[in-house]
Amino acid sequence: MSRSHVKTCWKEDVRTWCHFKAVVSTQSTGEFQTFQHYFKQINLSTRLLRMLQNSRRGLGLFWNTRFLTIETKKKPITVSQYSSLQKKINEFASKPKNQPTLHSIMMESNNKSKNRLIQSCQYMRHEFLVRVAHVITHLQNLPYIILTNEDIKRVLDLYMYAFTDMLHQPVIRSMKDVDNFNENLSGLLEDLTDIILLLSKGIHDSQLHVNDPEFPAIIGKTMDYIVINRLCNRILARHHLSMHIQREGYISVVNTDLSLKKVIQRNATFSANVCQNVYMETLPEVIIDGHADARVAFIPNIIDYVIREVLKNAFRATVENNLHQVEKPPIICTISNSADYWKIRVSDRGSGMSDNTLGNMEKYCFTSFKQKQEEQEYSQAFGEIVNPAVADRGGSSLAGFGVGIPVSMAYIKFVKGKMEYQSLPGIGTDVYIKVPQIGGLMDKLHI
Numbered sequence: 001m002s003r004s005h006v007k008t009c010w011k012e013d014v015r016t017w018c019h020f021k022a023v024v025s026t027q028s029t030g031e032f033q034t035f036q037h038y039f040k041q042i043n044l045s046t047r048l049l050r051m052l053q054n055s056r057r058g059l060g061l062f063w064n065t066r067f068l069t070i071e072t073k074k075k076p077i078t079v080s081q082y083s084s085l086q087k088k089i090n091e092f093a094s095k096p097k098n099q100p101t102l103h104s105i106m107m108e109s110n111n112k113s114k115n116r117l118i119q120s121c122q123y124m125r126h127e128f129l130v131r132v133a134h135v136i137t138h139l140q141n142l143p144y145i146i147l148t149n150e151d152i153k154r155v156l157d158l159y160m161y162a163f164t165d166m167l168h169q170p171v172i173r174s175m176k177d178v179d180n181f182n183e184n185l186s187g188l189l190e191d192l193t194d195i196i197l198l199l200s201k202g203i204h205d206s207q208l209h210v211n212d213p214e215f216p217a218i219i220g221k222t223m224d225y226i227v228i229n230r231l232c233n234r235i236l237a238r239h240h241l242s243m244h245i246q247r248e249g250y251i252s253v254v255n256t257d258l259s260l261k262k263v264i265q266r267n268a269t270f271s272a273n274v275c276q277n278v279y280m281e282t283l284p285e286v287i288i289d290g291h292a293d294a295r296v297a298f299i300p301n302i303i304d305y306v307i308r309e310v311l312k313n314a315f316r317a318t319v320e321n322n323l324h325q326v327e328k329p330p331i332i333c334t335i336s337n338s339a340d341y342w343k344i345r346v347s348d349r350g351s352g353m354s355d356n357t358l359g360n361m362e363k364y365c366f367t368s369f370k371q372k373q374e375e376q377e378y379s380q381a382f383g384e385i386v387n388p389a390v391a392d393r394g395g396s397s398l399a400g401f402g403v404g405i406p407v408s409m410a411y412i413k414f415v416k417g418k419m420e421y422q423s424l425p426g427i428g429t430d431v432y433i434k435v436p437q438i439g440g441l442m443d444k445l446h447i
Helices: 003-007 012-024 029-041 046-059 079-093 102-108 114-140 150-167 175-191 195-209 215-242 260-279 300-320 355-359 373-386 404-414
Strands: 254-259 286-290 295-298 331-337 341-348 418-424 428-436
Touching (some): 079 150, 195 215, 260 286, 300 331
Antiparallel strands (some): 254 295, 341 428
16 A cells, blocks of 8 residues: 555545554554544545555454445535536536547557557546546436435535546646556546445435336436446546556457356356355355357456356345255356357246346346345345445445346447346246457447
8 A cells, every 4th residue: 555545535534544554553452443433433535445445454354344334525515616616517518428449449558658648648537527527417417306315415426526536637747647647547446436336225215205107217317327437437447557557368458368167157156155154055056068168358347247246146046045955956157159249148046037027127226136034134144245346345235226137238238239038937047148259349339
């Protein structure tokens, strides 16, 4: 954890950081409880909170941040500041997004001259401001009842502060400026990591107070826009950062030798470990067949998220619907690889879904898990740990908010693919994921 990381946070947080280091260095129970109490009383910038939690993991302090809820706040914006900021937001929101193709960003990744790196920072700053301004405008146009929700307000605040931070980014003229910009950009990406979780919680709570048949359509359109906007922002940012750090087997953000078998295995291992910890049951075996040795060129973060969500649901359904069986039915993952497309089918025997549930799979905030209280304890425990993007930071789970599958479908649709569900009630469910080969996406996929 470098000192330069601390400098990017609010000045008063530096003293907090020093206090934190002094407390955790002893790792004694009494002093650590003192730290917990102190941690609750202070207002921390979101970025510093990320650093503290990362350090907690590195120091091996085994405590559960789910039970230590901390509100992170930055300095409040005054009325005059807000008025000036809103003018800037409106200015950038009126500008169109520049959407390069996947082909163009892969081609430019080889040019790493000083001038090109500085130009890349300038482009990234402008594009970040435009895209964040568009999201803020979308959020501000939501029905008022939604904007009163605390989680939605936090999302809006996070985007407003990200916009402000990037707006005040110094002019980039030297390689030192480039390094500072990259560090700040990485911090902003971390700040905005929990956006989808917060949105899902906020919308889930808000819909209880809205009796409007158009509400699902409004929310679906807004969520799709924000989900894809966030994905494209992160792809652009990772592409920019990849120009400074060369990774073997990658061209920009594309892994040119991605093993689909390994993608399935690592996400299956994660879900299996969580299942074992929660249910204390024997687990279903994951069988990978078909073109098991297939390797493709693709953006790994996208397929990792989708496969994780699909396997999470498959493990959960299989275990919860076969609790009294010693040997659980296997989950079968079949890979098919052809010249134009690659496909993955995930088959489980978790009792399937009704036609009504199947018809609502694409809707945000729709969930089929409505168990009795004692069953909910199992499901909630599973959900709190099953999403690594959230659990690693001590947050709540996406499970139960009906977001994982709609986001996965939005991702697959974004890459010009298809994701379909077929279910036999009382038997099980098959999920089909079809994605074009990267050669056919080069000029069609606009980031």
